[in-house]
Amino acid sequence: MATTPVQNALTAIIPIKAEFVDQLRSQLANNPINPSGLDAVGTVHFARIFVFAPNNASGVPSNLAAVITSYDFDFAAYIQAFVNQPSVSAFFDSFLMAVDDPAAAGLVPVTKNAAGFAALVQKYDNTNPANSWGQWYSAYPGLSVQNILHPTPTATTS
Amino acid sequence: MSQSVATAVADPLKVHPEDFPDIQGFILHGYNMPKSRHFVLTIGQVEAALDFLTALTSGSGALSITSAERWPHSQKPEYALNIGLTARGLEALKLPAASLKINQGNFSSFLAGAVAAAKTVGDVGPNDPAGWVPKLNTANADRAHMLLSLYTNTAEDRETYATQLREMFVQVIPPAGAPGSDVLEWDVDPYIVTDPVTGERYRKIHFGYTDGISNPIIDEVGLLPPRPNQLPYVPAWQFVTRDGAMTTYNLPEPLEFGQNGTFSAFRILEQDVVAFDAFLAADGRDEAAQEYLAGKLCGRWRNANPTVLRPDAPGDMLPDIQLTDFDYGTDTVGQPCPFSSHTRRTNPRGGPLVVSDKVDNRIMRRADAYGPHYDGTDDGKPRGLAGHFMCAMLSNQFEFIMSQWVDSGTFPGLKAQAGIDPLLGNVPDGSSFTYWKSGEPVTVGGFSRFVTTKGGLYCFIPSITAIKWMAQNGGDSNPWIVPPMPS
Numbered sequence: 001m002a003t004t005p006v007q008n009a010l011t012a013i014i015p016i017k018a019e020f021v022d023q024l025r026s027q028l029a030n031n032p033i034n035p036s037g038l039d040a041v042g043t044v045h046f047a048r049i050f051v052f053a054p055n056n057a058s059g060v061p062s063n064l065a066a067v068i069t070s071y072d073f074d075f076a077a078y079i080q081a082f083v084n085q086p087s088v089s090a091f092f093d094s095f096l097m098a099v100d101d102p103a104a105a106g107l108v109p110v111t112k113n114a115a116g117f118a119a120l121v122q123k124y125d126n127t128n129p130a131n132s133w134g135q136w137y138s139a140y141p142g143l144s145v146q147n148i149l150h151p152t153p154t155a156t157t158s
Numbered sequence: 159m160s161q162s163v164a165t166a167v168a169d170p171l172k173v174h175p176e177d178f179p180d181i182q183g184f185i186l187h188g189y190n191m192p193k194s195r196h197f198v199l200t201i202g203q204v205e206a207a208l209d210f211l212t213a214l215t216s217g218s219g220a221l222s223i224t225s226a227e228r229w230p231h232s233q234k235p236e237y238a239l240n241i242g243l244t245a246r247g248l249e250a251l252k253l254p255a256a257s258l259k260i261n262q263g264n265f266s267s268f269l270a271g272a273v274a275a276a277k278t279v280g281d282v283g284p285n286d287p288a289g290w291v292p293k294l295n296t297a298n299a300d301r302a303h304m305l306l307s308l309y310t311n312t313a314e315d316r317e318t319y320a321t322q323l324r325e326m327f328v329q330v331i332p333p334a335g336a337p338g339s340d341v342l343e344w345d346v347d348p349y350i351v352t353d354p355v356t357g358e359r360y361r362k363i364h365f366g367y368t369d370g371i372s373n374p375i376i377d378e379v380g381l382l383p384p385r386p387n388q389l390p391y392v393p394a395w396q397f398v399t400r401d402g403a404m405t406t407y408n409l410p411e412p413l414e415f416g417q418n419g420t421f422s423a424f425r426i427l428e429q430d431v432v433a434f435d436a437f438l439a440a441d442g443r444d445e446a447a448q449e450y451l452a453g454k455l456c457g458r459w460r461n462a463n464p465t466v467l468r469p470d471a472p473g474d475m476l477p478d479i480q481l482t483d484f485d486y487g488t489d490t491v492g493q494p495c496p497f498s499s500h501t502r503r504t505n506p507r508g509g510p511l512v513v514s515d516k517v518d519n520r521i522m523r524r525a526d527a528y529g530p531h532y533d534g535t536d537d538g539k540p541r542g543l544a545g546h547f548m549c550a551m552l553s554n555q556f557e558f559i560m561s562q563w564v565d566s567g568t569f570p571g572l573k574a575q576a577g578i579d580p581l582l583g584n585v586p587d588g589s590s591f592t593y594w595k596s597g598e599p600v601t602v603g604g605f606s607r608f609v610t611t612k613g614g615l616y617c618f619i620p621s622i623t624a625i626k627w628m629a630q631n632g633g634d635s636n637p638w639i640v641p642p643m644p645s
Contacts (some may be wrong), residue, residue, distance in 0.1 A: 077562050080406055080554050081518065112408050115553065116263040119644075150490045 005141035007045065008075065011127040012067040016051065020098035021063050025051045027094060037087030043072040044082075045145055063100070067121065072144040079118040083110045092117065165623075168417055170395040170402030173378045178226040180418045180621045181398060182240045184307070184524050185548060186226040186376060189238050191309040192350060193316045194526065196424070196544065197323070198293050198342040198615065201250035201303040202332030204633050208251065210330050211629035214241065215622055220322040221308075225622055237319045238309040241625065242422055242546075242617025245269045245640045247303030251628055252637035257412050262641055264407035267552040268421055270643045272614035273299040275552075279423075279560035280584035285611035291426065293342035294613040301338040304330075305424055305617050307546070316345075344426065344613075346544050348526040353475075360462075364431045364532045364541050365581065365608070366452070368462035372482045372505065374520040387483040389507060392517045396550050407551055415628070418621035420548050423556045425525065426613035427582075428542040431532045434608045441602070451602065454593035455580050457499030464501070469494030493594035500581040503563045519558045522548040542612070552616060582609055 016024055028049060038044050047069040054062040071078070083089045089111050096104045096117070103120055107113040127136070140148070168177055173186065183189065201207045213219030224238040243251070245268055248258075260269065267275055273287040273296050281287055287296045294302050308323060310316040320343070332339045348361040348369070361369040375381070376398065377391035384390055394400055399419045401409040410416030438448040449472070453459040459472035464484050467476065475481075485507050486495060495502050505520070525545025532541060549555030564579040577592075578585050590603035620628065 073562065073566075077558060080558075084406070084518070109403075111404075111406055113263055114406065115266065119263075 005138070006072050006144045007070055007138050007141050008072070009127045009136050010067065010069045010071065010075065010121070010125055012121050012124040013126055014065045014067065014121075014124045015100040016063050016065050016098050017100045018063055021051060024065060024095065024098045027091075033091045034087035037085040040085050041078075041082050041088070043078050043145055045070040045072070065095075065098075070138070072146075075122065076115065076118050080114040083114050083117065096120075165414060167413065168394075168398075168400055170400040170405055171377060171393045173376055173394045173398060175379060177398075177418060178228065180623050181226040182419075182619050182621070183224040183226045183238060184240050184309075184546070185398060185420050185522065185619060186378075188370070188373070188524060189224075189234070189309045190370075191234060191238060191311050192348060193311065193313055194307060194309045194346040194545075195316055195320055196342075196344045196346070197304075197306040197308070197320075197327075198302050198344075199304050199306070199327060199331050200301045200338030201247060201330055202336065202338060203330060204250065204252055206329035207304075208629045208632045210327055211625050211632075213326060214239070215625045215629070219326050221319060221326065223622060223625065234311060236310065236315050239319075239323070240307045240619065242305040242307075242424070242615075242619045244303055244305075244615060244617055245271060246300050248618065248628075249638065249640050250303050251632040252634050253415075253628060254631050254634035255636050255638040256634075257631070258415060258638040259411035261408040261410070264551065264553075265410070265421075266643065267557055268616050268618060269640055271299055272423065272616045274643065275557060275614075275616070278557050279614075280565040281611045281614065282584065284607065285584055287611075287614065290611070290613045291342060291344075293340060294426075294615055298338075299615075302342075302615055305422075305615060313347075342613075344528065344544055346526045346528045349531040361526060363527050363543060364429045364529070365434055365456075366460045367456055367458060368460065369526070371458070371462050372501075373522055374517070376522075385479060385483055387485060388479075389482070390517050392520055396517070396520065396555070397522055397548065399550050405550075406554060412627070414626075415620070415624045417623070419624055420522075420550055420619045421552050422546040422548045422617045422619050423521075423552060424544075424546055424613075424615040424617060425611065426528075426542065426544045428540055428610045428612045430608050430610070431541065432536045433606070435534070437605045437608075440604070450595070451593070454496055455499060455591065457495045457501030464495070465499070466495040491594075491599075492592065493599075496591070496593045498577045498580060498591055499593075500579050503579040504559055504582070506563070519555055519563075520549070521555050521559060522546075524548065540612075542609070544613075546619075548619065580605065580608070583607070 028051065038047060049065065049067050051065045052060045052062050083092060089109065092110045093108050096108050096110060101120065107116045107120060110117045214221065214223045221237065221239050223241055229235065262269060276282060276287050287299065289295065292298060306323065308316065308319055310319060331341060350359050350361055352359050363369045374392045377393055381391060395402060395405045397420055399409055399416055438451055443451065449460065453465050453472065458464050459468065461472050461475045462481050463472050463476050464481065466486060467480060467484055486502065489495065525543050525547065527541070528544045529541025530539055547556050564583045577589060580591050585605065585607040587606045588603065589605055590601050592599050592601045594600065
């Protein structure tokens with residue numbers, strides 16, 4: 001089995017305009033990204049997207065949305081394949097209109113602005129692996145989604 | 159061409175015949191002309207450069223840019239000529255900042271240039287741009303402005319038209335002795351063999367493989383419906399810059415500049431044929447075993463037959479459509495075509511386990527062999543492959559293939575199976591490769607890179623309308639400049 005990590009983590013905490021908070025929360029509950037769209041991307045292990053609840057025990061402001069995911073390979077290289085999925089782009093086009101950042105609305109449609117979208121999300125990424133603080137663990141860091149779904153046999157050496 | 163075509167928004171999905179006069183010919187059609195020479199020059203004198211662009215598109219010069227218009231009776235002309243400009247080249251033309259818009263997010267690769275992309279595409283270590291040919295290397299890349307690609311049928315014609323072309327651009331380049339006054343001239347002379355039975359002619363790269371088999375087919379009005387196992391036609395916007403809701407970029411502005419162009423990664427790739435042959439012959443492999451390994455490394459036998467269709471031996475050369483109309487089916491273990499093989503890495507054909515559909519991330523290759531034919535003797539002479547790798551978005555197409563499929567082993571499977579394209583990748587010393595023989599996976603190791611990058615250049619290949627627009631609007635007092643790249 002490959003040992004080089006192919007998995008990465010994203011923990012983006014993104015400010016939402018006050019007037020869009022309830023709408024976004026409703027969208028996530030009632031009309032989230034179609035899982036088939038994420039299946040088609042083929043690089044996402046897990047994804048959680050939510051808006052912090054009002055008066056949560058942690059005291060996190062309820063105008064913040066979290067995008068938390070474990071994914072394979074290079075974020076920027078695969079962002080276009082990600083937003084090319086219609087259900088993904090439809091969600092994030094709506095999401096960007098709610099984001100409280102002057103650059104966000106200009107990134108709609110996200111399919112035409114994938115690099116800018118990636119930069120915006122990474123701006124709010126608190127995983128910060130570059131500084132190596134905190135801890136990240138995976139039981140199988142060298143396995144991609146596709147490796148797990150389609151295991152391969154062992155080779156012999158001539 | 160009519161003015162209406164140049165200024166109207168074109169169909170993003172299909173190329174129409176009326177578009178042909180506006181699109182540079184080699185984007186849509188391979189010329190299949192056996193001699194070519196690529197010139198890279200510096201724009202030293204703006205007015206002369208604008209006049210040169212006018213001459214190339216007005217018929218007033220000795221040579222003109224070749225469009226995609228069909229040749230009468232399919233009769234090849236004596237020459238074909240195409241042009242590209244780097245971002246620094248656009249800057250040197252002093253195009254008006256008030257009207258020229260190139261989206262930095264979409265086209266950051268082009269704007270930053272090939273040297274800046276080195277790490278992304280594997281141009282590190284021995285491939286580092288510091289070691290490229292002088293005109294293109296790190297020290298001089300900002301002065302590589304214009305790329306002219308001249309194609310001819312004979313070596314004599316190449317000399318004749320090269321002489322005329324030099325006379326046309328002599329006033330464009332800086333005066334002799336000034337920085338940038340040197341012109342890179344790179345000849346490409348593919349080795350061509352003729353089948354003694356059919357009389358068909360095939361190009362061979364120095365590693366011995368038949369070349370020029372498969373390129374994307376851009377969707378075009380009038381094409382027959384795709385054959386059952388044929389790869390889907392690629393929508394026009396992926397290779398010809400077009401506007402539309404489905405595109406993944408914002409078309410450069412104004413329309414006259416941005417539409418009907420493409421982008422090119424021009425590459426000079428030196429091939430170490432001696433090392434390749436030595437690797438094949440290692441471990442006492444006999445000739446048959448060497449050919450077997452050579453086929454599996456490429457994913458095609460040297461006669462072009464895909465190993466997925468002929469898993470155990472080359473056999474007779476298959477009909478043309480079988481050379482292109484195949485897929486990797488349900489193969490999830492790299493048998494009969496290894497995951498690391500060159501053809502599978504550069505065009506996975508929507509095969510299992512690959513994050514892509516069948517038409518994303520394709521490139522149009524217009525490149526051929528340079529240097530003397532290798533006859534098995536180590537003559538120490540450089541030889542390799544040079545030319546254009548074209549697409550509408552360098553980051554999504556050329557750079558994606560190089561970084562994610564060729565060089566970084568992001569294909570699934572065992573490390574060796576998921577490794578680096580052995581024929582094109584920046585292969586570290588001591589690498590291994592896994593293929594299948596007699597129903598068992600076998601790993602061979604101990605090889606290094608066989609290809610070393612000797613030059614790269616990112617160019618915009620403008621439409622005929624765009625060339626005219628630049629000629630008419632360059633020399634502006636408020637010129638567009640290459641935007642600073644985010645750190």
